[in-house]
Amino acid sequence: MRLDIDSGIQNIVEGQGVDIAITGMLIVFLALGLITLFIAFLPNLLNVLAKIFPHKAAADVSGKFSAEEDNVLAAIGFALHKKITKDPYKK
Amino acid sequence: MDIFSSFLTTTAISTMTWGNALMIVIGIIFISLAIIKDYEPLLLLPIGFGVVVGNIPFVQGMSLSVYDEGSVLSYIYLGVSHGVYPPLIFLGIGAMTDFSTMLSNPKLVLLGAAAQIGIFLTFIGALFLGFTPSESGAIGIIGGADGPTAIFLSAILAPHLLGAIAIAAYSYMALVPVIQPPIMRLLTSENERLIKMKAPREVSQREKIIFPVVAFLIAALIAPGSVVLIGMLFFGNLMKESCVTERLANTARHAFIDIVTILLGFSVGASTQAQTFLTPQSLLIFGLGALSFCVATAGGILFAKLMNLFLKGENKINPLVGAAGVSAVPDSARVVQMVGQQEDPHNFLLMHAMAPNVAGVIGSAIAAGVLWSVLVL
Numbered sequence: 001m002r003l004d005i006d007s008g009i010q011n012i013v014e015g016q017g018v019d020i021a022i023t024g025m026l027i028v029f030l031a032l033g034l035i036t037l038f039i040a041f042l043p044n045l046l047n048v049l050a051k052i053f054p055h056k057a058a059a060d061v062s063g064k065f066s067a068e069e070d071n072v073l074a075a076i077g078f079a080l081h082k083k084i085t086k087d088p089y090k091k
Numbered sequence: 092m093d094i095f096s097s098f099l100t101t102t103a104i105s106t107m108t109w110g111n112a113l114m115i116v117i118g119i120i121f122i123s124l125a126i127i128k129d130y131e132p133l134l135l136l137p138i139g140f141g142v143v144v145g146n147i148p149f150v151q152g153m154s155l156s157v158y159d160e161g162s163v164l165s166y167i168y169l170g171v172s173h174g175v176y177p178p179l180i181f182l183g184i185g186a187m188t189d190f191s192t193m194l195s196n197p198k199l200v201l202l203g204a205a206a207q208i209g210i211f212l213t214f215i216g217a218l219f220l221g222f223t224p225s226e227s228g229a230i231g232i233i234g235g236a237d238g239p240t241a242i243f244l245s246a247i248l249a250p251h252l253l254g255a256i257a258i259a260a261y262s263y264m265a266l267v268p269v270i271q272p273p274i275m276r277l278l279t280s281e282n283e284r285l286i287k288m289k290a291p292r293e294v295s296q297r298e299k300i301i302f303p304v305v306a307f308l309i310a311a312l313i314a315p316g317s318v319v320l321i322g323m324l325f326f327g328n329l330m331k332e333s334c335v336t337e338r339l340a341n342t343a344r345h346a347f348i349d350i351v352t353i354l355l356g357f358s359v360g361a362s363t364q365a366q367t368f369l370t371p372q373s374l375l376i377f378g379l380g381a382l383s384f385c386v387a388t389a390g391g392i393l394f395a396k397l398m399n400l401f402l403k404g405e406n407k408i409n410p411l412v413g414a415a416g417v418s419a420v421p422d423s424a425r426v427v428q429m430v431g432q433q434e435d436p437h438n439f440l441l442m443h444a445m446a447p448n449v450a451g452v453i454g455s456a457i458a459a460g461v462l463w464s465v466l467v468l
Contacts, residue, residue, distance in 0.1 A: 007219055007220050007221050008221075011218045011220075011221055012215055015218040015223075015224040016224075017214060017224075017227070020465055020466075021211035021212065021215055022211075024207075024210070024211050024214075024458055024461045024462065025204075025207065027461050028454050028457050028461070029204045031313045031314060031453075031454075032201060032203060032453065035200055035306050035309055036197045036200045037197075038305055039194055039197035040197045042194070043298070049297075
């Protein structure tokens with residue numbers, strides 16, 4: 001296994017290495033810079049959108065429950081009570 | 092007796108070369124690092140075992156290796172050689188990535204861009220050492236610290252170097268906890284490492300849903316070569332954030348990405364036969380790969396320090412976070428957290444570091460798209 005290295009600055013010049021590197025970095029910065037700007041302005045954009053497409057009305061938070069919900073809550077409460085008060089020595 | 096003696100000549104022992112033996116030892120080292128040191132076990136274990144399998148000398152006429160047409164391994168390797176697996180991995184990554192920290196502190200995205208300097212300086216370094224422009228582009232992408240992207244680009248630009256580039260990329264990704272901390276300490280003062288960043292704001296679900304669509308459009312319109320990788324990344328993320336395709340997102344981030352990782356890791360490992368892998372070029376690729384990781388880490392840190400010149404008070408960035416601009420997700424973010432906590436156990440940098448970390452994934456995919464379009468077209 002021989003290591004033949006044909007190195008030299010000329011390779012970089014011929015391969016347009018510096019030009020490609022600078023262009024590449026600029027494009028990466030441009031793309032991610034635009035994404036940064038978009039993210040920064042996104043909350044403002046959403047505020048405008050919220051006026052046009054308002055959020056759905058919030059769910060009823062009055063604290064009152066329907067009869068069916070009362071039954072579900074009672075069942076959950078009963079199950080929890082049974083679990084908590086279970087005989088600790090019984091497997 | 093003749094049959095027995097002719098059988099003996101077909102055994103792997105009789106045709107084993109020193110190169111094969113060395114590669115098998117390297118494969119076992121990978122497996123050991125995965126099991127004992129817990130270095131990227133999901134990658135190093137399949138790759139390590141693949142290296143062992145790929146270096147069992149095969150008998151002429153038996154279609155067994157990844158390079159033999161019609162062999163089982165060659166079909167598995169098709170996903171690597173045709174660049175199919177990397178976008179599928181990106182789909183899974185997208186479905187498991189939370190962009191909230193990035194959305195809450197957008198300036199950290201620029202650190203992900205700065206760290207891509209590793210790719211382009213390594214590209215110049217590879218040209219200097221006599222590689223062709225296409226080979227240099229494929230080698231440079233190791234600096235993106237992104238295994239799937241490295242495989243994707245080298246399958247297009249330099250398929251003959253794919254094994255070495257993939258192994259170098261994944262090895263250095265696994266060695267992030269070893270490579271990065273000394274550079275981070277060297278380039279930052281104690282006071283800088285102690286900087287506490289303000290807590291990220293809460294991000295709404297609408298922001299999370301709109302972001303992947305618009306970010307994809309920006310990236311794809313500027314660098315069309317990145318469409319496949321970026322497209323799959325943001326498609327996966329949209330499945331996650333939309334909350335209406337939870338089953339699909341769940342599959343993409345668990346079973347799907349696991350299956351592809353197994354196939355990719357194992358077949359990449361199996362492609363490293365000593366006869367094609369142990370070449371002077373591979374040594375240079377490993378050297379350049381290490382250099383690119385160091386440059387990328389330094390690039391992120393130094394850019395964070397530069398940004399701090401223009402930032403005031405609680406908006407200042409802990410420069411350690413810049414090191415996470417290399418896209419080894421989430422390992423480099425974890426390293427930032429670890430180094431930060433060595434200075435101050437009450438400083439939690441992980442969530443901040445995740446922002447440049449995921450931005451680095453986008454940045455390296457864009458860089459790959461740029462190199463593809465510049466070097467092929």
